[in-house]
Amino acid sequence: MKISGVDIRPGNIIEYEGGIWKVAKIQHTQPGKGGAYMQVEMKNLQDGRKTNVRFRSADTVEKVRLDTKDFQYLYAEEDMLVFMDKDTYEQIMLPSDLLGDAAAFLQDGMEVMLELWEEKPISVQLPEQVEATIVEADAVVKGQTASSSYKPAVLENGVRVMVPPHIESGTRIVVDVYDRTYVGKAG
Structure with missing residues (x-):
């Protein structure tokens, strides 16, 4: 779904320069000269890079909808975390840095939600x-x-x-x- 650059909101997942980005912060700026623009701070969900981009109202971006699936945390193995699909009992391993600081709160058997893009897990959400x-x-x-x-x-x-x-x-x-x-x- 295409949206205007000034309609971007925090939490949106957008496709930008071939990557999938999660919007962290936005700031609407209307300078005295020139048109208004949206200053967007976002993080790449595939490799963790952060960037700031200016979008004008004429710019359009593709808003991405992620699929979510329930998984159960099983155990950690070195710097990898093992999760089990609650429907198929299939196990997958993900790098622990995908969770960031929240990884410290993982508990054996904890139910988590994986966000998938094109069947590939790109983020893990723990209970609040x-x-x-x-x-x-x-x-x-x-x-x-x-x-x-x-x-x-x-x-x-x-x-x-x-x-x-x-x-x-x-x-x-x-x-x-x-x-x-x-x-x-x-x-």
């Missing part, structure tokens, strides 16, 4: 929130509890997050995978 156990939390400083201050804590996967003062080591909490923020205690 996961449960994790705190293995190390700083002690509360006296008088610190009066304000809504947070303290650093380390999760079982080595990720550092900021938690409220009443959270102690050994507590299971819910964490936002992509923001790496404390959501609440696990129920």
Whole structure:
């Protein structure tokens, strides 16, 4: 589906210069001289390159629709991750850098969604929130509890997050995978 360069929005997947790109940020600019344009920051989903491109209203780009499929995470093998198709039980291996920082939150048996382009996996989406156990939390400083201050804590996967003062080591909490923020205690 073709769209105008000024109709590009964050999260769109577009075809540009023979590659598949995910739009990260946009900024509409209307200079005093000349026509308005859209400054688009995007990341290549095949090789991870980032670029900034200016699109004018006369420019058109192809908006790509990705297929999604449910998979289950099985295990890691060196720098590769093994996933299983939940329908066919077929296993595939993907490089761990496809997930970026979110890879630290993968848990055995976790259900994930793979985005496919022309039957080839190009991104992995984890659940927005996961449960994790705190293995190390700083002690509360006296008088610190009066304000809504947070303290650093380390999760079982080595990720550092900021938690409220009443959270102690050994507590299971819910964490936002992509923001790496404390959501609440696990129920």
